[in-house]
Amino acid sequence: MLQVINLEHEDLIAAKISGKLTEKDMEKMHPLIHNIIKKGHKVDFYFEMEDFEGYNLKGFWEDLKIDLAHLDDYGKMAFVGNKKWQEGTAKAADFFTNSEVKFFDISEKVQAKKWINLN
Structure with a gap:
């Protein structure tokens, strides 16, 4: 399940992820991404991730697309x-994108929010 937790920053999508992500979860993300891109932002x-188990097949395919x-x-x-x-998932995202990607242990949540400017 994907639960959006913050949309207050015009270029940031913040979400809690748990269980298995599905195609419907990914379909929620796509318009959010487009809204930011339309404003000319990255x-x-x-x-x-809390109790995150990965994706079901359709969810993985939709995320990949x-x-x-x-x-x-x-x-x-x-x-x-x-x-x-x-952490391996984060490293894969870093490899496949031109993004700056970092993994933080759950105990480093405050540092992660500071790094991504989610205050």
């Missing part, structure tokens, strides 16, 4: 979690 992301369409539109990405594989 899209920054803050993802707080969105990311491929917007590779040059992403700015900074902060991933906050507590599992080693989640």
